[in-house]
Amino acid sequence: MTYKWVAVICNLLQIAALIVICIKTYRLIERGKKYLPTILFLFGMIALMLSELYWLVHGLIRPDFRFPYSSSEVSQDGGLLLLAAALVALLGRSREKLTLATLGAIAFTLVNIALWILWSGEWFKDIFDGIIFMYYLCVVTRSLCRTGAFRRREWVCLVIGGTILITGEALWTFVPESLQLTIDIGNFVFMFSILLFLYAKILYNLRRGDTPLRSLCLAYAGFTWSLLSMYMSSEPMYFASFCSSTAMAVLMYIALERVVTQE
Amino acid sequence: MIYAENILLCIAVPLVVTLGFLKSSARRLVISFLLGMGLCLISAYITGYLSLISNLSSEDVSIYLSPVVEELMKLLPLLFVLYVFNPADDTVFLCAVALGAGFATFENCCYILTAGVESLYYTLIRGLAVGVMHVVSMLVLALGLVLIRRFRVVSLAGVMGALSLSMTFHALYNLMVSQPGVFSYIGYALPLATAGVMYIIFRQLTDDKK
Numbered sequence: 001m002t003y004k005w006v007a008v009i010c011n012l013l014q015i016a017a018l019i020v021i022c023i024k025t026y027r028l029i030e031r032g033k034k035y036l037p038t039i040l041f042l043f044g045m046i047a048l049m050l051s052e053l054y055w056l057v058h059g060l061i062r063p064d065f066r067f068p069y070s071s072s073e074v075s076q077d078g079g080l081l082l083l084a085a086a087l088v089a090l091l092g093r094s095r096e097k098l099t100l101a102t103l104g105a106i107a108f109t110l111v112n113i114a115l116w117i118l119w120s121g122e123w124f125k126d127i128f129d130g131i132i133f134m135y136y137l138c139v140v141t142r143s144l145c146r147t148g149a150f151r152r153r154e155w156v157c158l159v160i161g162g163t164i165l166i167t168g169e170a171l172w173t174f175v176p177e178s179l180q181l182t183i184d185i186g187n188f189v190f191m192f193s194i195l196l197f198l199y200a201k202i203l204y205n206l207r208r209g210d211t212p213l214r215s216l217c218l219a220y221a222g223f224t225w226s227l228l229s230m231y232m233s234s235e236p237m238y239f240a241s242f243c244s245s246t247a248m249a250v251l252m253y254i255a256l257e258r259v260v261t262q263e
Numbered sequence: 264m265i266y267a268e269n270i271l272l273c274i275a276v277p278l279v280v281t282l283g284f285l286k287s288s289a290r291r292l293v294i295s296f297l298l299g300m301g302l303c304l305i306s307a308y309i310t311g312y313l314s315l316i317s318n319l320s321s322e323d324v325s326i327y328l329s330p331v332v333e334e335l336m337k338l339l340p341l342l343f344v345l346y347v348f349n350p351a352d353d354t355v356f357l358c359a360v361a362l363g364a365g366f367a368t369f370e371n372c373c374y375i376l377t378a379g380v381e382s383l384y385y386t387l388i389r390g391l392a393v394g395v396m397h398v399v400s401m402l403v404l405a406l407g408l409v410l411i412r413r414f415r416v417v418s419l420a421g422v423m424g425a426l427s428l429s430m431t432f433h434a435l436y437n438l439m440v441s442q443p444g445v446f447s448y449i450g451y452a453l454p455l456a457t458a459g460v461m462y463i464i465f466r467q468l469t470d471d472k473k
Contacts (some may be wrong), residue, residue: 014442026464037411040421040424041412043407043424043425043428044424046428047424047427047428047431048433050428050431050435051431053435054431054434054435057307057435057438057439057446058438060437060446061439061441061442062438065323067323067327070327070434071330071331071430071431071434071435071438072431073329074331074427074430074431074434075427075428075430077372077423078423078424078425078427078428078430078431079424079427079428080424081420081421081423081424081427082420082424084419084420085420085421085424088420135420249353
Protein backbone atom coordinates (compact mmCIF):
# COMPACT_ATOMS: atom_id res chain seq x y z
CA MET A 1 0.00 0.00 0.00
CA THR A 2 1.46 3.36 -1.00
CA TYR A 3 1.66 6.39 1.29
CA LYS A 4 -1.06 8.04 -0.81
CA TRP A 5 -3.63 5.45 0.20
CA VAL A 6 -2.50 5.43 3.83
CA ALA A 7 -3.06 9.20 3.76
CA VAL A 8 -6.54 8.69 2.27
CA ILE A 9 -7.45 6.16 4.98
CA CYS A 10 -6.15 8.45 7.75
CA ASN A 11 -8.12 11.34 6.22
CA LEU A 12 -11.30 9.28 6.04
CA LEU A 13 -10.89 8.13 9.63
CA GLN A 14 -10.43 11.70 10.82
CA ILE A 15 -13.41 12.97 8.81
CA ALA A 16 -15.59 10.19 10.24
CA ALA A 17 -14.42 10.94 13.78
CA LEU A 18 -15.02 14.68 13.31
CA ILE A 19 -18.52 14.11 11.89
CA VAL A 20 -19.41 12.01 14.95
CA ILE A 21 -17.91 14.70 17.23
CA CYS A 22 -19.94 17.41 15.42
CA ILE A 23 -23.21 15.46 15.78
CA LYS A 24 -22.56 14.72 19.45
CA THR A 25 -21.54 18.34 20.14
CA TYR A 26 -24.73 19.54 18.46
CA ARG A 27 -26.74 17.33 20.81
CA LEU A 28 -24.65 18.57 23.70
CA ILE A 29 -25.89 22.12 23.08
CA GLU A 30 -29.32 21.10 24.37
CA ARG A 31 -27.98 19.06 27.30
CA GLY A 32 -25.13 21.29 28.44
CA LYS A 33 -25.17 24.38 30.59
CA LYS A 34 -22.64 26.37 28.59
CA TYR A 35 -24.18 27.30 25.27
CA LEU A 36 -21.53 29.61 23.81
CA PRO A 37 -18.36 27.48 24.32
CA THR A 38 -20.20 24.43 23.00
CA ILE A 39 -21.40 26.18 19.88
CA LEU A 40 -17.95 27.70 19.21
CA PHE A 41 -16.42 24.24 19.69
CA LEU A 42 -18.99 22.81 17.27
CA PHE A 43 -18.18 25.44 14.63
CA GLY A 44 -14.46 24.81 15.16
CA MET A 45 -14.87 21.09 14.64
CA ILE A 46 -17.01 21.66 11.52
CA ALA A 47 -14.23 23.89 10.14
CA LEU A 48 -11.59 21.22 10.82
CA MET A 49 -13.83 18.60 9.22
CA LEU A 50 -14.35 20.74 6.11
CA SER A 51 -10.60 21.35 5.95
CA GLU A 52 -9.89 17.62 5.97
CA LEU A 53 -12.67 16.97 3.46
CA TYR A 54 -11.28 19.61 1.11
CA TRP A 55 -7.76 18.19 1.51
CA LEU A 56 -9.01 14.66 0.74
CA VAL A 57 -11.02 15.67 -2.32
CA HIS A 58 -8.19 17.89 -3.59
CA GLY A 59 -5.70 15.04 -3.16
CA LEU A 60 -7.94 12.74 -5.20
CA ILE A 61 -8.93 15.21 -7.93
CA ARG A 62 -5.74 17.25 -8.33
CA PRO A 63 -2.91 15.35 -6.67
CA ASP A 64 -0.17 17.10 -8.65
CA PHE A 65 -1.31 20.69 -8.16
CA ARG A 66 -0.38 22.53 -4.98
CA PHE A 67 -1.85 25.96 -4.31
CA PRO A 68 0.05 27.80 -1.56
CA TYR A 69 -2.94 28.98 0.47
CA SER A 70 -6.08 27.06 -0.41
CA SER A 71 -9.38 26.67 1.39
CA SER A 72 -8.03 23.75 3.39
CA GLU A 73 -5.64 26.10 5.18
CA VAL A 74 -8.31 28.81 5.46
CA SER A 75 -10.62 26.36 7.17
CA GLN A 76 -7.95 24.97 9.47
CA ASP A 77 -7.01 28.49 10.56
CA GLY A 78 -10.69 29.29 11.12
CA GLY A 79 -11.09 26.08 13.10
CA LEU A 80 -8.16 26.90 15.37
CA LEU A 81 -9.53 30.42 15.97
CA LEU A 82 -12.96 29.03 16.87
CA LEU A 83 -11.50 26.38 19.18
CA ALA A 84 -9.42 29.08 20.88
CA ALA A 85 -12.56 31.21 21.17
CA ALA A 86 -14.38 28.30 22.82
CA LEU A 87 -11.60 28.00 25.41
CA VAL A 88 -11.59 31.77 26.04
CA ALA A 89 -15.38 31.65 26.47
CA LEU A 90 -15.00 28.89 29.05
CA LEU A 91 -12.17 30.43 31.04
CA GLY A 92 -12.99 34.10 30.60
CA ARG A 93 -10.54 36.69 29.33
CA SER A 94 -7.16 36.73 31.05
CA ARG A 95 -6.20 40.04 32.64
CA GLU A 96 -2.50 39.27 32.53
CA LYS A 97 -0.94 40.79 29.45
CA LEU A 98 2.34 38.96 28.99
CA THR A 99 3.46 36.08 31.14
CA LEU A 100 6.61 34.03 30.82
CA ALA A 101 4.56 31.14 29.44
CA THR A 102 3.00 33.37 26.76
CA LEU A 103 6.41 34.74 25.79
CA GLY A 104 7.68 31.16 25.57
CA ALA A 105 4.75 30.20 23.34
CA ILE A 106 5.42 33.19 21.07
CA ALA A 107 9.15 32.38 20.82
CA PHE A 108 8.41 28.71 20.16
CA THR A 109 5.99 29.59 17.35
CA LEU A 110 8.40 32.11 15.80
CA VAL A 111 11.12 29.46 15.57
CA ASN A 112 8.57 27.05 14.10
CA ILE A 113 7.51 29.61 11.49
CA ALA A 114 11.17 30.09 10.51
CA LEU A 115 11.54 26.32 10.14
CA TRP A 116 8.34 25.99 8.09
CA ILE A 117 9.54 28.70 5.71
CA LEU A 118 12.92 26.98 5.47
CA TRP A 119 11.29 23.64 4.62
CA SER A 120 8.49 24.77 2.29
CA GLY A 121 9.54 28.21 1.03
CA GLU A 122 5.89 29.34 1.16
CA TRP A 123 6.36 32.67 2.93
CA PHE A 124 2.82 34.03 2.89
CA LYS A 125 1.15 30.80 3.96
CA ASP A 126 3.65 30.01 6.71
CA ILE A 127 3.59 33.50 8.21
CA PHE A 128 -0.21 33.80 8.05
CA ASP A 129 -0.77 30.29 9.43
CA GLY A 130 1.95 30.92 12.01
CA ILE A 131 0.32 34.06 13.39
CA ILE A 132 -2.96 32.24 13.89
CA PHE A 133 -1.17 29.26 15.39
CA MET A 134 0.67 31.66 17.73
CA TYR A 135 -2.62 33.08 19.01
CA TYR A 136 -4.02 29.58 19.47
CA LEU A 137 -0.90 28.39 21.30
CA CYS A 138 -0.95 31.45 23.57
CA VAL A 139 -4.59 30.76 24.50
CA VAL A 140 -3.79 27.10 25.21
CA THR A 141 -0.67 27.96 27.23
CA ARG A 142 -2.58 30.51 29.31
CA SER A 143 -5.34 28.00 29.95
CA LEU A 144 -2.79 25.40 31.07
CA CYS A 145 -1.28 27.92 33.50
CA ARG A 146 -4.66 29.02 34.84
CA THR A 147 -5.91 25.51 35.47
CA GLY A 148 -2.60 24.37 36.96
CA ALA A 149 -2.38 21.53 34.48
CA PHE A 150 1.37 21.02 34.92
CA ARG A 151 3.58 21.10 37.98
CA ARG A 152 6.64 23.34 37.94
CA ARG A 153 8.93 20.35 37.29
CA GLU A 154 6.76 19.24 34.38
CA TRP A 155 6.86 22.73 32.84
CA VAL A 156 10.67 22.72 33.06
CA CYS A 157 10.83 19.28 31.39
CA LEU A 158 8.44 20.41 28.63
CA VAL A 159 10.43 23.58 27.95
CA ILE A 160 13.72 21.65 27.82
CA GLY A 161 12.14 18.94 25.62
CA GLY A 162 10.66 21.55 23.27
CA THR A 163 13.96 23.43 23.02
CA ILE A 164 15.94 20.27 22.25
CA LEU A 165 13.37 19.27 19.65
CA ILE A 166 13.45 22.65 17.91
CA THR A 167 17.26 22.68 17.96
CA GLY A 168 17.28 19.14 16.55
CA GLU A 169 14.87 20.12 13.78
CA ALA A 170 16.96 23.17 12.91
CA LEU A 171 20.16 21.07 12.94
CA TRP A 172 18.57 18.48 10.65
CA THR A 173 18.22 21.14 7.96
CA PHE A 174 21.91 22.00 7.91
CA VAL A 175 23.79 18.74 8.62
CA PRO A 176 24.98 16.35 5.88
CA GLU A 177 22.59 13.61 4.76
CA SER A 178 24.54 10.89 6.58
CA LEU A 179 23.67 12.49 9.93
CA GLN A 180 20.04 13.33 9.16
CA LEU A 181 18.67 9.87 10.02
CA THR A 182 20.29 9.90 13.48
CA ILE A 183 18.91 13.37 14.24
CA ASP A 184 15.52 12.34 12.87
CA ILE A 185 15.37 9.34 15.24
CA GLY A 186 16.35 11.55 18.19
CA ASN A 187 13.69 14.11 17.25
CA PHE A 188 10.98 11.49 16.96
CA VAL A 189 11.90 10.08 20.38
CA PHE A 190 11.47 13.54 21.95
CA MET A 191 8.34 14.33 19.96
CA PHE A 192 6.51 11.14 20.79
CA SER A 193 7.74 11.03 24.40
CA ILE A 194 6.05 14.39 24.97
CA LEU A 195 2.94 13.14 23.17
CA LEU A 196 2.81 10.00 25.32
CA PHE A 197 3.28 12.12 28.45
CA LEU A 198 0.32 14.29 27.38
CA TYR A 199 -1.85 11.22 26.74
CA ALA A 200 -0.99 9.92 30.21
CA LYS A 201 -1.88 13.26 31.81
CA ILE A 202 -5.17 13.60 29.91
CA LEU A 203 -6.31 10.05 30.65
CA TYR A 204 -5.30 10.35 34.32
CA ASN A 205 -7.24 13.59 34.71
CA LEU A 206 -10.26 12.27 32.82
CA ARG A 207 -10.29 9.15 34.99
CA ARG A 208 -10.08 11.18 38.19
CA GLY A 209 -13.00 13.19 36.93
CA ASP A 210 -12.82 16.04 39.45
CA THR A 211 -11.08 18.54 37.17
CA PRO A 212 -12.83 18.42 33.79
CA LEU A 213 -11.64 21.89 32.76
CA ARG A 214 -8.04 20.88 33.33
CA SER A 215 -8.62 17.74 31.25
CA LEU A 216 -10.02 19.89 28.46
CA CYS A 217 -6.99 22.21 28.52
CA LEU A 218 -4.66 19.20 28.47
CA ALA A 219 -6.58 17.70 25.53
CA TYR A 220 -6.20 21.05 23.72
CA ALA A 221 -2.45 20.89 24.45
CA GLY A 222 -2.32 17.30 23.14
CA PHE A 223 -4.13 18.31 19.97
CA THR A 224 -1.73 21.23 19.50
CA TRP A 225 1.30 19.01 20.00
CA SER A 226 -0.09 16.45 17.52
CA LEU A 227 -0.46 19.22 14.93
CA LEU A 228 3.08 20.42 15.56
CA SER A 229 4.38 16.85 15.26
CA MET A 230 2.55 16.54 11.95
CA TYR A 231 4.18 19.69 10.63
CA MET A 232 7.62 18.45 11.75
CA SER A 233 7.36 14.89 10.43
CA SER A 234 7.58 13.22 7.07
CA GLU A 235 5.97 9.90 6.14
CA PRO A 236 5.53 7.39 7.77
CA MET A 237 5.82 9.18 11.16
CA TYR A 238 3.48 11.87 9.81
CA PHE A 239 0.64 9.33 9.84
CA ALA A 240 1.25 8.52 13.51
CA SER A 241 0.92 12.21 14.40
CA PHE A 242 -2.11 12.51 12.12
CA CYS A 243 -3.89 9.62 13.88
CA SER A 244 -2.89 11.14 17.21
CA SER A 245 -4.61 14.42 16.25
CA THR A 246 -7.78 12.42 15.54
CA ALA A 247 -7.58 10.72 18.94
CA MET A 248 -6.92 14.07 20.63
CA ALA A 249 -9.99 15.59 18.95
CA VAL A 250 -12.06 12.77 20.46
CA LEU A 251 -10.50 13.39 23.89
CA MET A 252 -11.27 17.10 23.51
CA TYR A 253 -14.93 16.27 22.96
CA ILE A 254 -15.03 13.88 25.94
CA ALA A 255 -13.47 16.53 28.18
CA LEU A 256 -15.81 19.25 26.87
CA GLU A 257 -18.83 17.06 27.52
CA ARG A 258 -17.76 16.71 31.15
CA VAL A 259 -17.12 20.42 31.48
CA VAL A 260 -20.52 21.53 30.16
CA THR A 261 -22.57 18.83 31.87
CA GLN A 262 -20.81 18.62 35.25
CA GLU A 263 -19.57 22.11 36.10
CA MET B 264 -18.10 37.97 -24.50
CA ILE B 265 -21.05 39.36 -22.57
CA TYR B 266 -21.58 42.84 -21.19
CA ALA B 267 -22.24 42.05 -17.55
CA GLU B 268 -22.81 45.70 -16.60
CA ASN B 269 -25.62 45.97 -19.15
CA ILE B 270 -27.26 42.81 -17.84
CA LEU B 271 -27.03 44.16 -14.31
CA LEU B 272 -28.67 47.42 -15.37
CA CYS B 273 -31.43 45.56 -17.17
CA ILE B 274 -32.30 43.46 -14.12
CA ALA B 275 -31.70 46.17 -11.53
CA VAL B 276 -33.79 49.03 -12.99
CA PRO B 277 -37.24 47.43 -12.42
CA LEU B 278 -36.17 46.42 -8.94
CA VAL B 279 -34.99 49.94 -8.14
CA VAL B 280 -38.36 51.31 -9.33
CA THR B 281 -40.10 48.72 -7.15
CA LEU B 282 -38.30 50.14 -4.09
CA GLY B 283 -40.46 53.25 -4.23
CA PHE B 284 -43.57 51.18 -3.53
CA LEU B 285 -42.21 48.88 -0.84
CA LYS B 286 -41.82 49.25 2.90
CA SER B 287 -39.88 47.68 5.81
CA SER B 288 -38.76 44.08 5.29
CA ALA B 289 -39.83 43.86 1.62
CA ARG B 290 -37.71 46.92 0.88
CA ARG B 291 -34.74 45.45 2.80
CA LEU B 292 -35.09 42.24 0.82
CA VAL B 293 -35.00 44.02 -2.54
CA ILE B 294 -32.09 46.29 -1.50
CA SER B 295 -30.08 43.27 -0.34
CA PHE B 296 -30.94 41.41 -3.53
CA LEU B 297 -29.69 44.37 -5.62
CA LEU B 298 -26.57 44.60 -3.48
CA GLY B 299 -25.93 40.89 -4.00
CA MET B 300 -26.04 41.36 -7.76
CA GLY B 301 -23.68 44.33 -7.55
CA LEU B 302 -21.28 42.35 -5.39
CA CYS B 303 -21.26 39.57 -7.94
CA LEU B 304 -20.08 42.04 -10.58
CA ILE B 305 -17.41 43.55 -8.30
CA SER B 306 -16.20 40.04 -7.35
CA ALA B 307 -15.90 39.21 -11.03
CA TYR B 308 -13.75 42.33 -11.55
CA ILE B 309 -11.47 41.44 -8.62
CA THR B 310 -11.19 37.77 -9.62
CA GLY B 311 -10.44 38.81 -13.19
CA TYR B 312 -7.68 41.09 -12.00
CA LEU B 313 -6.19 38.42 -9.73
CA SER B 314 -6.37 35.91 -12.54
CA LEU B 315 -4.45 38.31 -14.77
CA ILE B 316 -1.64 38.92 -12.29
CA SER B 317 -1.37 35.31 -11.09
CA ASN B 318 -1.34 33.65 -14.54
CA LEU B 319 -3.71 30.93 -13.34
CA SER B 320 -6.13 29.20 -15.71
CA SER B 321 -9.84 30.05 -15.43
CA GLU B 322 -10.51 26.67 -13.79
CA ASP B 323 -7.78 27.23 -11.18
CA VAL B 324 -9.15 30.70 -10.50
CA SER B 325 -12.66 29.36 -9.96
CA ILE B 326 -11.34 26.66 -7.59
CA TYR B 327 -8.79 28.62 -5.56
CA LEU B 328 -9.49 32.36 -5.82
CA SER B 329 -13.22 32.86 -6.48
CA PRO B 330 -14.45 31.35 -3.19
CA VAL B 331 -12.13 33.55 -1.15
CA VAL B 332 -12.98 36.75 -3.05
CA GLU B 333 -16.72 36.11 -3.31
CA GLU B 334 -17.24 35.12 0.32
CA LEU B 335 -15.18 38.07 1.50
CA MET B 336 -17.24 40.42 -0.66
CA LYS B 337 -20.50 38.97 0.68
CA LEU B 338 -19.29 39.30 4.25
CA LEU B 339 -18.57 43.04 4.04
CA PRO B 340 -22.16 44.34 3.59
CA LEU B 341 -23.40 41.89 6.19
CA LEU B 342 -20.83 43.16 8.70
CA PHE B 343 -21.79 46.73 7.81
CA VAL B 344 -25.48 46.04 8.43
CA LEU B 345 -24.69 44.20 11.65
CA TYR B 346 -22.44 46.81 13.23
CA VAL B 347 -23.98 50.03 11.88
CA PHE B 348 -27.73 49.33 12.03
CA ASN B 349 -27.65 46.61 14.71
CA PRO B 350 -30.84 44.96 13.36
CA ALA B 351 -32.80 42.04 14.82
CA ASP B 352 -31.61 38.50 14.09
CA ASP B 353 -34.44 37.90 11.60
CA THR B 354 -33.39 40.97 9.61
CA VAL B 355 -29.79 39.72 9.48
CA PHE B 356 -30.97 36.39 8.07
CA LEU B 357 -33.27 38.16 5.61
CA CYS B 358 -30.43 40.37 4.35
CA ALA B 359 -28.04 37.41 4.15
CA VAL B 360 -30.43 35.22 2.18
CA ALA B 361 -31.33 38.06 -0.20
CA LEU B 362 -27.64 38.93 -0.72
CA GLY B 363 -26.91 35.29 -1.55
CA ALA B 364 -29.93 35.00 -3.83
CA GLY B 365 -29.04 38.24 -5.66
CA PHE B 366 -25.46 37.07 -6.10
CA ALA B 367 -26.55 33.66 -7.40
CA THR B 368 -29.19 35.12 -9.72
CA PHE B 369 -26.80 37.50 -11.41
CA GLU B 370 -24.09 34.82 -11.69
CA ASN B 371 -26.61 32.41 -13.21
CA CYS B 372 -27.86 35.05 -15.67
CA CYS B 373 -24.33 35.74 -16.90
CA TYR B 374 -23.48 32.06 -17.06
CA ILE B 375 -26.61 31.14 -18.96
CA LEU B 376 -26.07 33.94 -21.46
CA THR B 377 -22.55 32.66 -22.05
CA ALA B 378 -23.23 28.92 -22.14
CA GLY B 379 -26.77 28.87 -23.54
CA VAL B 380 -29.99 27.39 -22.17
CA GLU B 381 -30.61 24.53 -24.60
CA SER B 382 -30.28 21.83 -21.95
CA LEU B 383 -33.02 21.99 -19.33
CA TYR B 384 -31.19 19.37 -17.28
CA TYR B 385 -28.05 21.50 -17.04
CA THR B 386 -30.01 24.66 -16.35
CA LEU B 387 -31.83 22.96 -13.50
CA ILE B 388 -28.57 21.71 -12.01
CA ARG B 389 -27.13 25.19 -12.31
CA GLY B 390 -30.13 26.68 -10.49
CA LEU B 391 -30.37 24.03 -7.80
CA ALA B 392 -26.64 23.79 -7.14
CA VAL B 393 -25.02 27.22 -7.56
CA GLY B 394 -28.17 29.10 -6.63
CA VAL B 395 -28.64 27.17 -3.42
CA MET B 396 -24.89 27.15 -2.66
CA HIS B 397 -24.68 30.97 -2.42
CA VAL B 398 -27.77 31.10 -0.21
CA VAL B 399 -26.46 28.34 2.08
CA SER B 400 -23.00 29.89 2.42
CA MET B 401 -24.64 33.19 3.36
CA LEU B 402 -26.85 31.44 5.89
CA VAL B 403 -23.79 29.84 7.51
CA LEU B 404 -22.12 33.24 7.65
CA ALA B 405 -25.24 34.94 9.07
CA LEU B 406 -25.71 32.21 11.67
CA GLY B 407 -22.11 32.64 12.83
CA LEU B 408 -22.38 36.43 12.97
CA VAL B 409 -25.69 36.37 14.84
CA LEU B 410 -24.26 34.03 17.46
CA ILE B 411 -21.15 36.13 17.87
CA ARG B 412 -23.22 39.28 18.31
CA ARG B 413 -25.59 37.61 20.74
CA PHE B 414 -22.78 36.73 23.13
CA ARG B 415 -20.61 39.81 22.51
CA VAL B 416 -17.34 37.91 22.80
CA VAL B 417 -14.30 37.00 20.73
CA SER B 418 -15.66 38.81 17.69
CA LEU B 419 -12.60 38.73 15.40
CA ALA B 420 -11.97 35.03 15.94
CA GLY B 421 -15.67 34.33 15.48
CA VAL B 422 -16.01 36.40 12.29
CA MET B 423 -12.90 34.78 10.78
CA GLY B 424 -14.16 31.35 11.80
CA ALA B 425 -17.60 31.89 10.27
CA LEU B 426 -15.97 33.29 7.12
CA SER B 427 -13.66 30.29 6.84
CA LEU B 428 -16.66 27.96 7.00
CA SER B 429 -18.47 29.67 4.14
CA MET B 430 -15.26 29.94 2.08
CA THR B 431 -14.43 26.26 2.44
CA PHE B 432 -17.98 25.18 1.70
CA HIS B 433 -17.92 27.28 -1.48
CA ALA B 434 -14.42 26.06 -2.44
CA LEU B 435 -15.38 22.43 -1.85
CA TYR B 436 -18.36 22.83 -4.18
CA ASN B 437 -16.24 24.49 -6.90
CA LEU B 438 -13.55 21.82 -6.55
CA MET B 439 -16.00 18.93 -6.79
CA VAL B 440 -17.95 20.20 -9.78
CA SER B 441 -14.71 20.84 -11.67
CA GLN B 442 -14.21 17.08 -12.04
CA PRO B 443 -16.74 15.26 -14.26
CA GLY B 444 -18.21 12.04 -12.87
CA VAL B 445 -19.00 10.97 -9.34
CA PHE B 446 -17.34 13.99 -7.70
CA SER B 447 -19.41 16.45 -9.71
CA TYR B 448 -22.65 14.62 -8.79
CA ILE B 449 -21.71 14.79 -5.11
CA GLY B 450 -20.80 18.45 -5.61
CA TYR B 451 -24.17 19.25 -7.20
CA ALA B 452 -25.99 17.49 -4.35
CA LEU B 453 -23.89 19.17 -1.64
CA PRO B 454 -25.70 22.56 -1.51
CA LEU B 455 -29.17 20.99 -1.41
CA ALA B 456 -28.13 18.49 1.29
CA THR B 457 -26.56 21.27 3.36
CA ALA B 458 -29.64 23.42 2.82
CA GLY B 459 -31.70 20.55 4.29
CA VAL B 460 -29.46 20.31 7.35
CA MET B 461 -29.46 24.10 7.74
CA TYR B 462 -33.26 24.13 7.52
CA ILE B 463 -33.50 21.62 10.40
CA ILE B 464 -31.02 23.62 12.52
CA PHE B 465 -32.78 26.86 11.68
CA ARG B 466 -36.17 25.45 12.67
CA GLN B 467 -34.81 24.11 15.92
CA LEU B 468 -33.17 27.42 16.77
CA THR B 469 -36.36 29.39 16.04
CA ASP B 470 -38.44 26.86 18.01
CA ASP B 471 -36.06 27.28 20.96
CA LYS B 472 -36.53 31.04 20.76
CA LYS B 473 -40.31 30.67 20.95
